[in-house]
Amino acid sequence: MFSQKTFIIAEAGVNHNGSLELAKQLVDVAVQAGADAVKFQTFRAEKVVSSSAPKAAYQCRTTEENESQLEMLRKLELSEDQHSELITYCQQKGIQFLSTPFDEISVDLLVRKFDLPLIKIPSGEITNGPFLLFIARTGKPVILSTGMSTLGEVETALGVLAFGYTQPHTKPSLAAFQAAYASAEGQQALRQKVTLLHCTTEYPAPFEDVNLSAMDTLRAAFGLSVGYSDHTPGIAVPIAAVARGAVVIEKHFTLDRHLPGPDHRASLEPVELKQMVEAIRQVEQALGSGLKIPAASEKKKNTLVVRRSLVAACPIKKGEQFTRENIAAKRPGDGCSPMLFWDYIGKWAVKDYLPDEQI
Structure with missing residues (x-):
């Protein structure tokens, strides 16, 4: 689904604080950083949380103390018109608009109305079968x-997706999901349409909880x-993830970490986002083909300089026998390879050699 280049998603999320102008500024930052896409969140608060739903601990620290999760989310909704304007703005700026839906109305808006090319499913919905x-x-x-999930929960979610992709008119059930997942048709649909993201759902995520090796587990399973x-502080972990084979990187960013709102504290600021993108592109170049062969710069500039050739260790007369004492290996490396040292021992010189003259 993605090319060899890492697909970098600059996650604006709800860091627009409900302001279209702020949202456009976030788009500008994502463009300037060189991200491939800028992603927001699409939801109707009443469809996502109940009136009694508590806020997460990190949300309590960064929003009004007596405000419910429902009240907080209402302030962060983007209307259909705001979506339309943002999508147009992204097209003008040459960056892909993406959004994470949290309810079916929002899915319809993104798919039917705006025909987005793909949908991001957040970690919290991985057990939301319907x-x-x-x-x-x-x-x-x-x-x-796949934040907060076990390998079994990921497999169950993939079964639902496989069923949905391949059985549009069949009655859903756990058995039907398992059958779809096990089928050749279901597996093909998953390979064509699904990308998994390893994730640690904490803001910010402690480094010791990241477990990047789980990327390998997901890929193998x-x-x-x-x-x-990524939800860790800084940019080191997403860069490491690219070196470990990540095809997509998603990272929250903000205009200013000190702005009010639930996600700003765990987000990159503009300079950091640009640094992350630049570093990822450098890592991509550095990964190379995997073939262990001399690089062009090595062959052109350094091989002859730092490798050695067989030379006379002292004056050698024509007809004199080569010995361990009268031949040596010295730079430069444009002569006979020292790997042939043993082939020369015991043979006779066909000419006179001065000290350091190549054999």
Whole structure:
């Protein structure tokens, strides 16, 4: 689904604080950083949380103390008109607009109204079977975050997606999901349409909880492309994830970490986002083909300089026998390889050699 280049998603999320102008500034920052896409969140608060739903601890630290999660999310909704304007703005700026939906109305808005090329499914919805099925039946490719989940939960979610992609008219059930997952048709649909993101759902995520090696586990278990959604401070871990084979990187960013709102504290500021993108592109170049052969710069500049050739260690007369004492290996490396040292021992010189003259 993605090219060899890492697909970098600058996650604006709800860091627009409900302001269209702020959202456009975030798009500008993502463009300037060189990200491939800028991603927001699409939801209707009443469809996502109940009136009694508590806020997460990190949200309590960064928003009004007496405000409910529902009240907080209401302030962060983007209307259909705001979505339309943002999508147009992204097109003008040459960056892909993406958004994470959190309810079926929002999925319809993104797919039916705006025809987005793919859907990002957040970690919190990986056990929301009806929602996963609704998304799969749109036929759109998905990026599925796997924060907080076990390998078994990921497999169950993939079963729902496989069923939704391949069985549009069949009655859903756990048995039907398992059958779809086990089928050749279901596996093919997953390979074509699903990318998994390893993720640690904490803001910010402690480094000791990241477990980047789980990317390898996901890849080996499901045979799917794997990326990484990062919530750690700084840019070191997403760069490491690219070196480990991540095909997608997602990272929150903000205009200013000191702005009010739930996610700003765990987000990169503009300079850091640009540094992350630049570093990822450098890592991509550095990964190379995997073939252990001399690089062009090595052959052109340094091989002859630092390798050695067989030379006379002292004056050698024509007809004199080569010995361990009268031949040596010295730079430069444009003569006979020292690997042939033993082949010369015991042979006779066909000419006179001065000290350091190449054999």
